[in-house]
Amino acid sequence: MFSFEGDFKTRPKVSLGGASRKYSIQRSAFDRCATLSQSGGTFPIANGPNLTLLVRQLLFFYKQNEDSKRLIWLYQNLIKHSSLFVKQLDGSERLTCLFQIKRLMSLCCRLLQNCNDDSLNVALPMRMLEVFSSEDTYLPVLQDASYVVSVIEQILHYMIHNGYYRSLYLLINSKLPSSIEYSDLSRVPIAKILLENVLKPLHFIYNSCPEGARQQVFTAFTEEFLAAPFTDQIFHFIIPALADAQTVFPYEPFLNALLLIESRCSRKSGGAPWLFYFVLTVGENYLGALSEEGLLVYLRVLHTFLSQLPVSPASASCHDSASDSEEESEEADKPSSPEDGRLSVSYITEECLKKLDTKQQTNTLLSLVWRDSASEEVFTTMASVCHTLMVQHRMMVPKVRVYK
Secondary structure (H helix, E strand, O other): OOOOOOOOOOOOOOOOOOHHHHHHHHHHHHHHHHHOOOOOOOOOOHHHHHHHHHHHHHHHHHHHHHHHHHHHHHHHHHOOOOOHHHHHHHOHHHHOOOOOOOHHHHHHHHHHHOOOOOOOOOHHHHHHHHHOOHHHHHHHOOHHHHHHHHHHHHHHOOOOOOHHHHHHHHHHHHOEEEEEEHHHHHEEEEEEEEHHHHHHHHHHHOOOOOOOOOHHHHHHHHHHEEEEEEOOOHHHHHHHHHHHHOOOOHHHHHHHHHHHHHHHHHOOOOHHHHHHHHHHHHHHHHHOOHHHHOOOOOOOHHHHHHHOOOOOOOHHHHHHOOOOHHHHHHHHHHHOOOEEOOOHHHHHHHHHHHHHOOOOHHEEEEEEHHHOOOOOOHHHHHHHHHHHHOOOOOOOHHHHHHHH
């Protein structure tokens, strides 16, 4: 009863046998139903309530290291009988059905994060993501477009909180070759699917979700894809794809979200060069479509990230040493080579400064200044941008378009 180590009533020993037994019973019940669902069995799988029962059982005991095969089997049947399953969103069990779909999709995200495991066939989990986040799955059954949008928004928002963009990032870098380019899109089916999955959550407004949901979606996308050194797949495929006007990337909402992300950061972002490169690259095809307010936000974003951009080694070597030979200057201008499959900060910094000095960028910025409605903020921000280019990045006045 007593312990001379002082453990009496301080470290109670809790037996988990009861919980383990419950899980074991549910696993056995699930396996029994799966067996009975085979052709000619007494548990027809092509039945909404039966699918709901199987999902309820699996969610109760699911552990990824033990039950991933059960989950894959269930995904197969849910995809096959998706219309029967989602039909319950139109009845008294709609809240239960919606909860189950969200949980199944979050498990899908977790499963796909193990995409480097050769034993995992990612095709089925990816198909699950595609089917149950598509309007084509719900609209023929529910016949209510606004309700369908609400359902998909809630599912996507839940997935975003459960590693959706992390899963896609890992898949892109695991399943796509490092040599892939945007021009290969039509020849690589999985690349097209992954790109669609990256874009899909960004196009919804999330009016049916808690306030700030869309901001959370853009934040997750930014943190996973744009705030870290780019891999070859991100640099040569994802960014050119999103920069293509035919892709219809929501550029202006992204800029608003990005500005809000930065305003909430208490310290400078280490991902500034990568984010700045993305803003400039995608902006090449979207600047003309920005509203007047959007252009002002764009100017604020430039001002914010330019000040966080590290000093380019090439700029320093070119402008610090007047005695440098022409060959040495050219060598300094060359971007550093990628390291471990990721592009270096110095290379991205140089690319940012080059993109900022294009004719299109200059005309866009000057159009803000020349407007009769130009505010004091526009003049102040433009002056700050020019000052940062001269002082921090040592860009000479005769060589930079925006000074002129």
